[in-house]
Amino acid sequence: MRIIFAGFQHETNTFAPDLADDAAFAHGGGFPGLCRGDAVIDALVPTANIPGAGFLQAAREAGAEVVPVLWCAACPSGFVARDTYERIATEIVDGIRTNLPADAIYLDLHGAMCAQNVPDGEGELLARVRAVTDIPVIVSLDLHANVTQRMLDLADALVAFRTYPHVDMAETGARAFHLLTERLDRGAPFAKAARRIPYLIPICWQATESQPSKGIYERLAQIEADQNLPSLSWTMGFAAADFAECSPVVWAYGDTPAAAEAAAEAVYQDVLAAEPAFAGPLYDADAAVAQALALVRQGIRPVVIADAQDNPGAGGSSDTMGLLKALIAHQATNAAIGVIYDPTAAAAAHKAGVGAEITLDLGGRAPIAGDSPLHATFTVEALSNGRLHTFGPYYGEREMDLGASACLRIGGVRVVVGSAKAQLADQAMFRYVGIDPTAQDILVVKSAIHFRADFRPIAGEILTAVAPGAMMMRTTDWHWQNLPDELRMMPGGPTFTDTRPATTA
Structure with missing residues (x-):
């Protein structure tokens, strides 16, 4: 196998004041700074808890050829600067074009990136990749991804973390590699199904060491294993991005549409039933x-x-x-x-x-x-x-x-x-x-x-x-403008229609 590999990660809080610019991606914000070509492999060492590292290790063990274009991440912040997004996205797409032919593409993305000029950073990147090739594209995502319809439509498969704290990032990269090989062995796309959750979940109640998240992810893994599904994911979303597709999402890949639909529906119902349990004490x-x-x-x-x-x-x-x-x-x-x-x-x-x-x-x-x-x-x-x-x-x-x-x-x-x-x-x-x-x-x-x-x-x-800061633990504390009318702003809370400021004539 010849696999083209690129990574571009940012979690965007559209209410935060700072931009993620070239310097932010050069530094990395606790992760390796922007690297290109063979330096990607040197930076993403197998011991690091990074999806790309897990993918590289699994690919190496399988004897696959991986062609790295670039990998970068920046500390979460406000929007990715317009010029920065364009430079990095263009370099990724040009690198993919230059390194064709290949069997597949792996992208190590976050799933909640918003640039100044692009509210769905990952969906736009996938669209640009699809403009130069139709080979299979497999993407690993953060548990906090706001998965858009464009992302679901354009990727052959998306696979997300299952832990928060994210101690399974490298493991998710390895799962992405195995999903990629399964897609190539099939020679045809997976059947897929998705469900959008109708409420936002503040990050302070998302810990997977605690209920209800712990039980939902355990059941998700059991459904995937029992039904021998290629992949089943649930992202709890990043409730700090003011655009129409900010929400948790469940999606499944199966051998048949019926199998994918049944799995997605089962987890969807679990998440709906758990809504009142996403709560706990907060202190000023x-x-x-x-x-x-x-x-x-x-x-x-x-x-x-x-x-x-x-x-x-x-x-x-x-x-x-x-x-x-x-x-x-x-x-x-x-x-x-x-x-x-x-x-x-x-x-x-x-x-x-x-x-x-x-x-x-x-x-x-x-x-x-x-x-x-x-x-x-x-x-x-x-x-x-x-x-x-x-x-x-x-x-x-x-x-x-x-x-x-x-x-x-x-x-x-x-x-x-x-x-x-x-x-x-x-x-x-x-x-x-x-x-x-x-x-x-x-x-x-x-x-x-x-x-x-x-x-x-x-x-x-x-x-x-809940001291002063840019990431509210009560999502109703922000002044939202772009959410769907029916989306509940908190678990069991009011809808966007109920909280939207009245307009003046």
């Missing part, structure tokens, strides 16, 4: 810290607080100060928070040196409602060049570069400050500036769910906070 910043302190007094530690609305893995700026201000106000001790994205503060700490006291405005630079910088005096406890090695289940074993970094202390709170954005989902992102997360009473992480993969084993309790 003060309540989260007060609850954490109460738990610590009971001997429960460390208490991990998810600063979920400022999660850079979902478009957050990673610099809001709500929870840090609450820790200080409640005189918390033996507490740590990270990673605060503030290159200016990091540079000031490096200039002052370890042991120095510095007075500055920390964070609060993004235009986020209810947030402002923290003006205070800090002690510089540790400095780092930002290079660290992750080992946890989410990022896998890989090198990460957060740029010039520092550990600043104010009272009993230590603050990890970095010069690049990446979701705090690995204990190494505390340890690299000298903080042992297992020795803390309270940990605040700029993450919503992914941190659980590495922190659940050490956590005494986990709380989800």
Whole structure:
């Protein structure tokens, strides 16, 4: 087999202020930066938890020839910049055209990309690929993909993660390879069926270690196995993209239309029945810290607080100060928070040196409602060049570069400050500036769910906070404009028609 391979990943929060530009894809946001040709294979090492890495490993074991064009990802943010999207998409399509003939194409995509000029980034890319070739195209997708009809129509098969935290990304890439070989062996397209779920699911209730998601994915896998289906997927969607096809979706591939329809319908009914169960407690910043302190007094530690609305893995700026201000106000001790994205503060700490006291405005630079910088005096406890090695289940074993970094202390709170954005989902992102997360009473992480993969084993309790940020845990808190009238804005909540602002004559 000769397979052309490309990857272009971005999760777009259309309500977030920052654009994903050329520099964002060059850095990678915690993943490898943009790479081309054989450098793709070098970057996506088999030990990394990345779909493309799993695909490459499976292809190597099968003796297939893989021709890499490019692979890139950027930290989730607002729209992908128009010029950036056009440059990368054009390079992928030109690379595919140049490397034909081939037996098939594999694309490592996210599924929730919106560019300034293209609301359905993956659907548009697939359309451009189809304009140059009709060979089979297999695509791996994130569990948070907003799968569009265009994507379903243009790909021979789409296959999605089944875990959140996404600990099965490489496994999904391997499943994509086996689906590709099955498609080639058949010599004809799969029968397919899809169902669009009529409600949005906030990401804080999507964890697959918990119900109802855990049970639905277990049943999905059982249906796929029992019915010997080529593939069955359910994406819970990314409820931060204001376009008409933002929603969870179930889809199936089968030997016959009836088999595909039956499988998709079974999972669809499971998701409908689970709607009331997508719920749980949310705490504002003060309540989260007060609850954490109460738990610590009971001997429960460390208490991990998810600063979920400022999660850079979902478009957050990673610099809001709500929870840090609450820790200080409640005189918390033996507490740590990270990673605060503030290159200016990091540079000031490096200039002052370890042991120095510095007075500055920390964070609060993004235009986020209810947030402002923290003006205070800090002690510089540790400095780092930002290079660290992750080992946890989410990022896998890989090198990460957060740029010039520092550990600043104010009272009993230590603050990890970095010069690049990446979701705090690995204990190494505390340890690299000298903080042992297992020795803390309270940990605040700029993450919503992914941190659980590495922190659940050490956590005494986990709380989800709704401090200022760009990723709302109540999807009704945004001002939407482009959703379908009948879509429910929350599980069991009002429809878009019910919440849409009244128009004036």
